[in-house]
Amino acid sequence: MSRKLTSEPGWTLFLDRDGVINTRIPDDYVKHPDEFEFIKGVKEALAIFSHIFNPVVVVTNQQGIGRGLMTHVQLDQIHKKMLSEVSSAGGRIDAVFYSPDLKNSRSFTRKPSVGLGLKAKKQFPSIHFRKSIMAGDTYSDILFGHRLGMLTVLIGTEKEVLSRCAGILDYSFPDLISFANYFQELE
Numbered sequence: 155m156s157r158k159l160t161s162e163p164g165w166t167l168f169l170d171r172d173g174v175i176n177t178r179i180p181d182d183y184v185k186h187p188d189e190f191e192f193i194k195g196v197k198e199a200l201a202i203f204s205h206i207f208n209p210v211v212v213v214t215n216q217q218g219i220g221r222g223l224m225t226h227v228q229l230d231q232i233h234k235k236m237l238s239e240v241s242s243a244g245g246r247i248d249a250v251f252y253s254p255d256l257k258n259s260r261s262f263t264r265k266p267s268v269g270l271g272l273k274a275k276k277q278f279p280s281i282h283f284r285k286s287i288m289a290g291d292t293y294s295d296i297l298f299g300h301r302l303g304m305l306t307v308l309i310g311t312e313k314e315v316l317s318r319c320a321g322i323l324d325y326s327f328p329d330l331i332s333f334a335n336y337f338q339e340l341e
């Protein structure tokens with residue numbers, strides 16, 4: 155049975171990055187801050203979430219590093235830009251955790267494995283996975299959240315993804331701002 159979204163205090167929000175916060179680049183990676191483009195409404199959504207969730211963390215697979223297409227320093231620059239723009243818009247991302255590993259590396263940190271979630275809990279001991287939400291745009295994100303016992307939210311409307319997630323998905327919204335607006339209606 156689906157668990158219920160609530161705006162009560164003490165909840166953590168885990169967010170995927172590409173396709174949720176910024177526009178995905180088809181068959182490529184965001185390798186430079188100039189290529190990082192916020193999806194419409196995301197900064198406003200993060201401003202709303204920052205009043206509801208603590209912490210707000212990003213968990214993202216970035217195998218462009220493992221493939222040698224960008225460096226850790228370049229990725230840090232991209233995330234610095236992301237964090238500063240979010241904060242200028244009144245929002246908050248408390249930490250970004252990423253996996254640089256390749257898809258076929260059997261990595262423990264690459265979603266849908268749970269390593270990034272455990273790293274986040276190590277940095278923020280107040281996190282309880284049963285009081286956490288994972289929002290992402292792929293089956294891998296939903297499986298990651300499900301494995302950790304989180305409430306799961308798919309961001310997107312693709313039928314194929316929705317049907318693959320059936321059974322382990324609690325909610326879906328077309329985009330992050332629709333998800334954020336849902337909380338405003340709860341209040």
Ligand SMILES: [Mg+2]
Nearest residue numbers: 170172173291
């Ligand atoms: Mg994604």
